Every structure is written in structure tokens, then in C-alpha cells.
Amino acid sequence: MSNATPAAAAAGQAGRPPSPPRTEAAWRRRARGEMAVLLSRLALVLLLLVIWEVAARMGWVNRHFASQPTDIVVALGELLRSAELWSDVVATTAATLIGFLGGTAVGVLAGLIVGSSNFVDRVTSPLVAVANGMPRIALAPLFVLWFGLSIWAKVALSLSLVVFILFYNTKGALGTVNRDHIVVSRMLDMGAWEKFRTILLPTCLPAIMAGMRIGIVLGLLGVIASEMIASSNGLGQMIVEASATFQIDRLMALILLVSVLAVIMNACVDLLERRVIWWRKDSK
Amino acid sequence: MQNVVRIRREPEGMTESSAQAAPAGGPVITARDLVFRYPSANGGDPTIDGLTLDFARGAITVIVGASGCGKTTLLNLIGGLLRPSDGELLVDGGVPAAQHAKMGYMPARDGLLPWRNAIANVTLPLEGGRSDLTAKGRKERARELLERVGLGRYVDYFPDQLSHGMRQRVSLARALVSDPQILLMDEPFGALDAQTRLRVQSDFLRALENSGRSVVMITHDLQEAILLGDRILVMSSPRGAILADRAVEIEGSRAGRLHELVVTDEFRALYHDLVDVVMSGFTEVPGAAGRAS
Numbered sequence: 001m002s003n004a005t006p007a008a009a010a011a012g013q014a015g016r017p018p019s020p021p022r023t024e025a026a027w028r029r030r031a032r033g034e035m036a037v038l039l040s041r042l043a044l045v046l047l048l049l050v051i052w053e054v055a056a057r058m059g060w061v062n063r064h065f066a067s068q069p070t071d072i073v074v075a076l077g078e079l080l081r082s083a084e085l086w087s088d089v090v091a092t093t094a095a096t097l098i099g100f101l102g103g104t105a106v107g108v109l110a111g112l113i114v115g116s117s118n119f120v121d122r123v124t125s126p127l128v129a130v131a132n133g134m135p136r137i138a139l140a141p142l143f144v145l146w147f148g149l150s151i152w153a154k155v156a157l158s159l160s161l162v163v164f165i166l167f168y169n170t171k172g173a174l175g176t177v178n179r180d181h182i183v184v185s186r187m188l189d190m191g192a193w194e195k196f197r198t199i200l201l202p203t204c205l206p207a208i209m210a211g212m213r214i215g216i217v218l219g220l221l222g223v224i225a226s227e228m229i230a231s232s233n234g235l236g237q238m239i240v241e242a243s244a245t246f247q248i249d250r251l252m253a254l255i256l257l258v259s260v261l262a263v264i265m266n267a268c269v270d271l272l273e274r275r276v277i278w279w280r281k282d283s284k
Numbered sequence: 285m286q287n288v289v290r291i292r293r294e295p296e297g298m299t300e301s302s303a304q305a306a307p308a309g310g311p312v313i314t315a316r317d318l319v320f321r322y323p324s325a326n327g328g329d330p331t332i333d334g335l336t337l338d339f340a341r342g343a344i345t346v347i348v349g350a351s352g353c354g355k356t357t358l359l360n361l362i363g364g365l366l367r368p369s370d371g372e373l374l375v376d377g378g379v380p381a382a383q384h385a386k387m388g389y390m391p392a393r394d395g396l397l398p399w400r401n402a403i404a405n406v407t408l409p410l411e412g413g414r415s416d417l418t419a420k421g422r423k424e425r426a427r428e429l430l431e432r433v434g435l436g437r438y439v440d441y442f443p444d445q446l447s448h449g450m451r452q453r454v455s456l457a458r459a460l461v462s463d464p465q466i467l468l469m470d471e472p473f474g475a476l477d478a479q480t481r482l483r484v485q486s487d488f489l490r491a492l493e494n495s496g497r498s499v500v501m502i503t504h505d506l507q508e509a510i511l512l513g514d515r516i517l518v519m520s521s522p523r524g525a526i527l528a529d530r531a532v533e534i535e536g537s538r539a540g541r542l543h544e545l546v547v548t549d550e551f552r553a554l555y556h557d558l559v560d561v562v563m564s565g566f567t568e569v570p571g572a573a574g575r576a577s
Contacts, residue, residue: 180395184408186365187389187468194412202399279399279442 067248075249076256085238092223092234093261095151099158100212100219106159107166107215108208112200114167115174132164136222140229149232158222162215166208173207174200206280209273216265224258235261311338312376312466312498313362319370320357320524330369331357332524337517344492344499346513348506348562354524355502356470362500363389363468375466383466385414388459392471394451396443402454403439406430409462429457433487449480456488467492469501473508482542485512489539506558510551511542518558520565528561530554 049069055061056068063071079085114121114128140157147153177200185195227236235258242251315337321330331354339345347355360366361373364381375383388409396405406426410417417425430439433453443451452472459467472488473481489512492499503509509516510532518528532554538545545551 178395180391180393181397183363183365183391184389184395187363187384187387188409188412188414189384190412198397198408198411202397205399277399279444 064246064248067252071249072252072256075247076253079250079253079257088234088238089257089261091151092220092227092236092258095154095223095226095234096158096216096220096265098151099155099222100162100216102155103159103162103219104166104208104212104215107163107211108170108204110163111167111170112174112204115171121171128164128167132168136160137225137229140226143226144230149230154223154226154231154234157226158219161218161222165215165218166211169207169211170204173204176207177203206277209269209277212269213266213273216269217262220258220262220265309341312341313337313339313500314374315371316373317371318361318368318373320354320361320366321369322357329522331521332361333522334371335524335526337526339498339500340515341498342496343514344501344512345515345517346509347500347502347517347519348504348509348558349502349519350504350521350562353519353521355519358519358524359468359470359500359502363387385462386465388462388464388467390455390459390467390469390472392474394443394455396451396454396458398443401440401442402430402435402446402457403427405443405454406458406461408458415462426457426461429461430454432491433457447480448476449484452476452484453487456484456491460491465497467497467499467501469499471503471505472501474503474505481508486539486542488512489537489542493537493539506555506562507546509558510554511538511545516558518561518565520562525565527565528558530558 052066053069056063056066114124136157139160140153143153143156147156181199181203185199190198223234224236224239227234228240231237235254239251239254239258242248242254315335318332318335318337319330320332335358347358349355357366361368362375362380364375364379364384367381373380376386397408400408403423403426406429407422409415410422410425415422427436427439430436430453433456435450435453435457438446438450441450443454446454452475455472459469473484476484485508501512513532516528516530516532517526518530519525520527534545
């Protein structure tokens with residue numbers, strides 16, 4: 001990083017990939033910088049794993065509680081080879097997607113409706129605040145009672161977590177509509193649909209996408225939690241089983257799998273965001 | 285080259301200067317005993333109280349005044365965004381809100397949609413059944429307008445990728461794309477630095493001179509008022525009184541000569557005259573800036 005240009009360093013600090021360099025020398029410098037970052041990341045992860053492994057082997061930490069990387073890799077291999085795992089991955093993923101998409105649709109729609117009317121907002125806001133304040137995980141047994149050991153109990157919990165984020169983000173974004181845009185829409189005698197399509201929705205999209213980013217992870221959390229409390233399948237149920245039978249290697253491998261799943265889902269939202277918010281792709 | 289900035293103390297009739305270049309017809313905008321009171325100002329003074337005024341057809345009328353003097357309110361009334369509390373205001377013989385098809389509007393900050401590139405921003409007034417053009421025809425028309433303001437190479441650029449001056453030019457192209465008879469401008473060049481402003485003002489004049497369009501522009505910049513206006517109205521708080529009404533006559537085209545005009549004695553004389561008028565009526569209004577914006 002020491003030979004990076006000040007501009008590149010500044011852009012890197014902003015968390016955005018810096019704009020493409022102009023000269024070939026600059027390209028090479030950039031490529032070297034990127035490579036250094038990648039290698040350092042890899043080295044950091046390896047170092048932590050080695051410390052963990054050594055600590056477990058030397059008996060500094062209890063192997064039975066903390067496991068160790070090599071054992072986890074073995075457990076992970078076993079898991080990936082078993083046929084049952086994939087049906088559980090599918091069950092968890094399906095419930096997450098339904099809860100996430102349903103929660104997003106309901107949250108955005110409700111946010112748009114409530115956000116467009118000050119009266120409706122004032123009437124509903126205490127109610128929504130109380131509902132949002134409820135410990136949703138505690139509702140899991142209730143959802144199981146209502147929907148049985150089906151996918152819908154998980155979807156309900158997942159949706160209940162996702163919906164409020166999208167609701168508040170959408171409603172908040174509606175309040176940030178540029179006043180000049182409103183004036184332009186009035187001078188052009190725009191109808192409600194045209195105004196929504198050309199001004200309101202694009203204004204809200206960045207906040208909606210930000211909500212979806214948090215929502216997908218929370219949605220997965222809701223499904224895993226629901227599966228841990230009461231379910232006949234899914235990764236959450238496998239986690240409970242592994243910990244109850246004291247298979248710490250398997251437990252750790254499962255947690256790793258869930259993390260990977262979350263990263264993949266996050267990347268999908270990322271990809272969607274870049275497509276939906278096209279006008280920000282290379283601003284400045 | 286001789287620049288003549290002729291200043292006349294008394295506006296003659298409905299400003300003859302503009303009547304020469306303008307198409308026939310009476311004033312484009314008429315206000316009779318116009319009163320406007322903001323609903324929130326409970327029982328307070330009206331922002332505009334008993335204004336009677338005509339705006340000549342085909343002329344550039346500039347309204348100057350300090351923040352909070354009511355000039356933005358007047359522009360919003362003409363644009364039909366606000367309704368008069370009392371009195372009469374007609375735009376081309378009709379109620380302002382019913383005349384939007386004849387108006388172009390240019391806000392202070394460009395007001396462009398960040399999610400649309402330059403050309404798609406300019407086609408906006410032609411969409412939604414507001415013109416008979418096909419999608420292709422709309423694009424062609426928008427491209428033509430962007431070329432006219434010197435942005436032919438930037439049609440695909442998003443507002444974020446353009447400079448302030450370029451964005452104002454896109455905004456100008458958007459305001460003109462539907463070929464409106466009346467152009468309303470709310471401090472359109474206020475956010476630009478001095479050099480860019482002269483350039484964009486020149487482009488503005490090039491697009492407007494001899495077009496027969498009527499322009500109502502508000503600004504707090506006296507230099508801009510003299511350079512662009514056929515007529516200057518100095519407005520003042522309270523009650524939106526018109527303190528002065530000046531006609532500006534400049535021989536020949538002004539576009540491209542603005543930097544020469546600002547150093548003429550006539551320009552300076554008119555500038556000093558306006559400064560005196562503005563300062564004589566200047567009273568600071570608490571919180572008025574926020575209300576006007």
C-alpha cells in the first residue's frame with residue numbers, strides 16, 4: 001500500500017473501488033497493491049487458524065469445547081458428502097427466500113402507503129413501534145402453534161424480522177424526496193403513477209436496497225432460530241442436534257456453512273443492488 | 285464596438301423595448317390586486333399584498349430582491365404551485381395551474397433526476413402523453429436541445445458525472461424541450477462560480493434571444509438582472525412591494541458579449557442605481573429565507 005497514489009488511497013478509504021488509473025505504470029502499481037491486500041488477507045486467516053490449531057493441540061483450550069480447524073475440516077467433508085445435508089440446505093434457503101421476499105414486498109408497500117399520508121403515519125406509528133419492539137424470537141413457539149412444523153412457521157418468523165426494516169427504510173426515504181423534483185412533477189402535471197415511477201420509487205430504491213442487505217441476513221437468522229426452536233428439518237435443527245449430541249466439530253462445520261450461505265445471499269443482494277441503482281455505478 | 289445600455293427611469297407603458305421584438309398580443313401575465321398569505325402565518329402580514337403588474341410578452345423580466353421578499357412566492361404563484369389568497373392572476377389569459385403545458389420551469393438547483401442520463405432528463409417533459417412525439421422523436425428533439433446548449437457530446441452522462449454548469453445547461457434544455465411560450469426560472473445560475481455563470485448566461489441568451497418566449501426570472505444577483513433582463517423589477521419585503529421598475533435596452537445581441545457589457549459605464553450606472561434602490565428597501569426578515577426556499 002505504501003506505493004499507492006494518494007488518490008487511490010483516499011478512494012480506498014471511502015470503501016469504494018478507486019477509479020481506473022490512466023497509465024500502464026499506474027495499472028501495474030494498482031495491481032501490485034491489490035495483490036498485496038489479497039495475500040495479506042489470506043495470511044491473516046491462516047495465522048488465526050494456526051493459532052487455534054496449536055492452542056487446541058497444546059491443550060491451552062479444551063478441544064472438546066472449542067474443537068480445532070483440522071477436525072472441523074474433516075467434519076465438513078463428511079457433511080458435504082452426506083445426501084441429507086442438501087435437503088436441509090434447500091429447506092433453510094427456501095424458507096429464507098420466501099420470508100425475505102415476502103417481508104420485502106410487504107414492508108416496501110406498507111412503507112410507501114404510510115409514508116405518503118401524514119394522517120395514516122400518525123395513526124399507525126405507535127402500533128408499528130410496539131410490534132417492532134416485540135422480541136420476535138419469542139414468537140417462534142406461537143408461529144409453530146399456528147403453522148405446525150411446516151415451512152410456514154419459519155417463514156413467519158423470518159418475515160416478521162425483515163418487514164420492519166424495509167418498512168422503516170422505505171417510509172424514511174419517501175420523506176427525503178427532493179423538493180425540486182416535486183416541483184418539476186407538478187409543473188409537468190404528472191399523474192400519481194408517473195410521479196411514483198419516475199421520482200418516488202427511484203428516490204426510495206437506495207434505502208430499499210440497504211434494507212434488503214440487512215434483511216437477507218436477518219431473514220436467514222429468523223429461519224435458523226425457528227429451526228432451532230422447533231422444526232423437522234433445516235440447518236438450524238441440525239445445529240441443535242449436533243450441540244445436543246456434543247459433536248462440536250460438526251457444530252462448527254454447520255456454523256461455517258450457515259455463514260457461507262449468508263455470504264452468498266449477501267452477494268446476490270449486492271449484485272441486484274448494482275443493477276437496480278445503476279446511476280451510482282461510477283459517480284465520481 | 286459600442287455597447288449601449290440605455291436606462292430609463294420610467295417604464296414606458298408595457299415596456300416598448302420588448303414589444304418590438306415580441307409577437308403581437310397583450311401582456312402574457314397579468315396580476316390585479318394580487319394577495320398571498322401563507323396559511324401558517326396566522327393572522328400575520330401577507331407575503332404579497334395588493335400587487336398589480338403586467339409582464340410583457342416575449343420579454344425577459346427579472347425580479348430581484350433579498351431573501352424573503354416574496355419573489356419566489358410570486359414565481360410559484362405564476363407557476364400555479366400556489367393559489368392567490370385574493371385578487372387575480374392570469375397567465376396567457378387563464379388560471380396559472382391550467383397553463384402548465386405552455387410553461388417551462390428551471391429550478392435553482394438543477395432539479396435533474398440523478399437516475400436518468402442527460403438525454404432522458406431532457407425528454408421528461410415530452411413523456412406521459414405531454415407530446416405527440418414517438419420515443420425516437422423525443423430523443424431526437426432532446427439531442428437537438430442538448431446540442432444547442434453545447435452538450436452534444438454528453439447526452440449519455442448522468443448528472444453526477446457532469447459539472448454544475450453542465451447540469452444547469454441540461455436543466456435549461458429540459459425547460460425548453462417542449463417549446464414553451466413562458467419560461468419560469470428560480471435563481472437558475474445562483475450556484476455557479478462567476479466564470480461558469482457568464483458562460484451559461486451566454487448560452488441562455490443565445491437560446492432565448494429573438495425566440496419570442498416570455499421569461500420570468502428571479503435572482504438576487506443585480507449583475508445577472510442587468511445582463512439578462514429586458515426589464516428589472518425590484519421587490520421588497522414586507523408585502524412584496526415593487527420598489528423600482530427599470531427597462532434595460534442593449535443594442536444588438538447580448539450573448540457572447542456579457543464580459544464586455546459589465547465594464548461599460550452604462551452598466552455601472554444602472555448597477556449603482558439598483559444597489560441604491562435595493563438597500564433603501566432592505567429590512568432583514570427573521571426566518572424568511574427558510575420560508576421562501
